[in-house]
Amino acid sequence: MRIGELSRLSQVSVATIKYYLREDLLPPGTATATNQATYTEAHVRRLRLIRALIDVGGLSVARARDVIAAVDAGDLPPHTLLGIAHGAVTRPPDRSGTDPAWHAARTEVVELVHRRGWSVSPDSPGLDQAADAIRALRTLGQDDLLGCLETYADAAELVAGRELDIVVARADPTRMVEGVITGTVLGEVLLASLRLLAQQDASARHLGAAPPPTTPTDQRGSNTAATT
Amino acid sequence: MRIGELSRLSQVSVATIKYYLREDLLPPGTATATNQATYTEAHVRRLRLIRALIDVGGLSVARARDVIAAVDAGDLPPHTLLGIAHGAVTRPPDRSGTDPAWHAARTEVVELVHRRGWSVSPDSPGLDQAADAIRALRTLGQDDLLGCLETYADAAELVAGRELDIVVARADPTRMVEGVITGTVLGEVLLASLRLLAQQDASARHLGAAPPPTTPTDQRGSNTAATT
DNA sequence: CTCCAATAGATAGTGAGACTATCCAATTAC
DNA sequence: GTAATTGGATAGTCTCACTATCTATTGGAG
Numbered sequence: 001m002r003i004g005e006l007s008r009l010s011q012v013s014v015a016t017i018k019y020y021l022r023e024d025l026l027p028p029g030t031a032t033a034t035n036q037a038t039y040t041e042a043h044v045r046r047l048r049l050i051r052a053l054i055d056v057g058g059l060s061v062a063r064a065r066d067v068i069a070a071v072d073a074g075d076l077p078p079h080t081l082l083g084i085a086h087g088a089v090t091r092p093p094d095r096s097g098t099d100p101a102w103h104a105a106r107t108e109v110v111e112l113v114h115r116r117g118w119s120v121s122p123d124s125p126g127l128d129q130a131a132d133a134i135r136a137l138r139t140l141g142q143d144d145l146l147g148c149l150e151t152y153a154d155a156a157e158l159v160a161g162r163e164l165d166i167v168v169a170r171a172d173p174t175r176m177v178e179g180v181i182t183g184t185v186l187g188e189v190l191l192a193s194l195r196l197l198a199q200q201d202a203s204a205r206h207l208g209a210a211p212p213p214t215t216p217t218d219q220r221g222s223n224t225a226a227t228t
Numbered sequence: 229m230r231i232g233e234l235s236r237l238s239q240v241s242v243a244t245i246k247y248y249l250r251e252d253l254l255p256p257g258t259a260t261a262t263n264q265a266t267y268t269e270a271h272v273r274r275l276r277l278i279r280a281l282i283d284v285g286g287l288s289v290a291r292a293r294d295v296i297a298a299v300d301a302g303d304l305p306p307h308t309l310l311g312i313a314h315g316a317v318t319r320p321p322d323r324s325g326t327d328p329a330w331h332a333a334r335t336e337v338v339e340l341v342h343r344r345g346w347s348v349s350p351d352s353p354g355l356d357q358a359a360d361a362i363r364a365l366r367t368l369g370q371d372d373l374l375g376c377l378e379t380y381a382d383a384a385e386l387v388a389g390r391e392l393d394i395v396v397a398r399a400d401p402t403r404m405v406e407g408v409i410t411g412t413v414l415g416e417v418l419l420a421s422l423r424l425l426a427q428q429d430a431s432a433r434h435l436g437a438a439p440p441p442t443t444p445t446d447q448r449g450s451n452t453a454a455t456t
Numbered sequence: 457c458t459c460c461a462a463t464a465g466a467t468a469g470t471g472a473g474a475c476t477a478t479c480c481a482a483t484t485a486c
Numbered sequence: 487g488t489a490a491t492t493g494g495a496t497a498g499t500c501t502c503a504c505t506a507t508c509t510a511t512t513g514g515a516g
Contacts, residue, residue, distance in 0.1 A: 002491080002492070003491085003492065003493080004491070004492080014491095014492090018493080018494080021493095021494095022494095022495095028493095029493095031493085033492095033493095034492095034493075034494095035491090035492050035493040035494075036491090036492060036493075037492085037493070
């Protein structure tokens with residue numbers, strides 16, 4: 001197919017496709033002449049992956065490129081792949097350099113990891129990001145919220161174990177790579193969404209308040225539960 | 229104190245403080261003359277909250293302003309407050325308008341919520357965001373990753389319940405408001421970080437234990453400690 | 457009392473990021 | 487044969503989050 005059809009199938013404008021080509025997010029099509037190239041179904045899938053990472057996962061174009069490159073590398077060892085995915089979904093640490101409170105928080109994370117017997121490399125971006133969050137909670141005087149910490153760790157263990165089971169169940173290594181990437185990025189979004197929903201429920205349950213009446217804008221099938 | 233000291237204590241440049249004042253993220257100090265105003269410890273705390281939301285939580289300045297405004301409103305009903313916090317940590321839905329796949333995904337989420345007996349308002353941003361993620365996973369052919377869905381929901385229930393317990397344990401309503409905000413935003417970051425760490429452990433454990441051949445992926449959940 | 461650094465408020469400028477638009481020459485579809 | 491499409495290059499736009507400059511004041515050390 002040519003670029004026009006690629007654009008139509010992927011719902012991405014031609015100009016944006018060209019931009020992604022320039023930025024090495026999308027491999028070039030096979031050139032048939034100086035100004036003609038053909039694209040395949042693989043390009044459509046790639047484009048869908050890119051948009052999912054950017055639009056749903058919230059990655060920047062640069063982060064998405066790193067992830068894509070890892071997918072294309074193909075033969076990376078799994079822990080490297082996971083490291084790249086994790087690097088893509090974390091923000092660079094806040095003020096790690098000089099802040100003693102940050103180092104204290106990071107030590108706390110390392111201790112948690114050790115207590116749990118987790119096998120984690122010492123430069124994992126997750127350690128830094130957790131330290132950022134803990135330091136922030138402490139400096140805001142919200143220390144008691146860290147009473148959730150073990151619960152968070154329980155939940156993390158729960159979902160990570162299940163996620164791994166599903167991904168390793170795949171025979172095809174290429175599909176495994178895709179699973180790690182999409183699972184890491186989109187799984188985070190999904191888990192976060194469900195946490196929000198569960199928070200709303202917990203709040204409603206505690207306050208004994210029924211949710212507001214459902215508007216009839218959503219008339220397909222069963223609607224939101226209003227009672228418990 | 230004057231703005232210079234405020235800047236020093238909060239580690240935020242004077243120019244940026246002025247910017248936050250213009251953008252209504254920070255209330256003005258009490259003016260003592262045409263070009264003099266004094267700030268208090270409350271301004272320092274506010275500034276720290278702003279930076280935590282932006283730097284650690286990843287909120288935009290505009291989202292942070294909405295959240296801050298909710299904190300200052302003071303007398304908002306809890307579900308409204310929670311709604312604002314949730315609106316701040318979610319991205320607007322992707323292509324909800326015309327896509328039947330999206331509506332199918334959203335229905336799936338609503339059914340999950342119903343199945344769980346969660347009491348959730350039908351316009352919760354969490355519903356839309358979860359639908360985005362599910363639709364993306366399906367269109368990427370990663371449907372099997374949705375085998376995690378119930379596990380995610382379990383984890384979400386677990387952490388949300390604990391979070392609520394901690395926040396309602398606070399007597400002071402002002403502290404409760406802060407707890408909802410910081411818990412929602414920073415808790416998400418913390419949970420996501422720990423998930424990454426747990427993923428790394430699960431991956432190491434699996435690769436350390438046995439090569440991929442056929443290991444029935446049935447022992448879920450409990451990880452036995454294995455120090456590294 | 458003097459004088460200079462600090463300040464409030466206003467306005468303008470900057471740099472990154474993610475596209476978007478325009479050109480041009482070479483096809484290609486009709 | 488002519489109009490539309492394409493690839494490649496370059497330049498422009500828009501938002502965001504600051505950052506810098508300017509103009510009067512004003513606080514305070516000497």
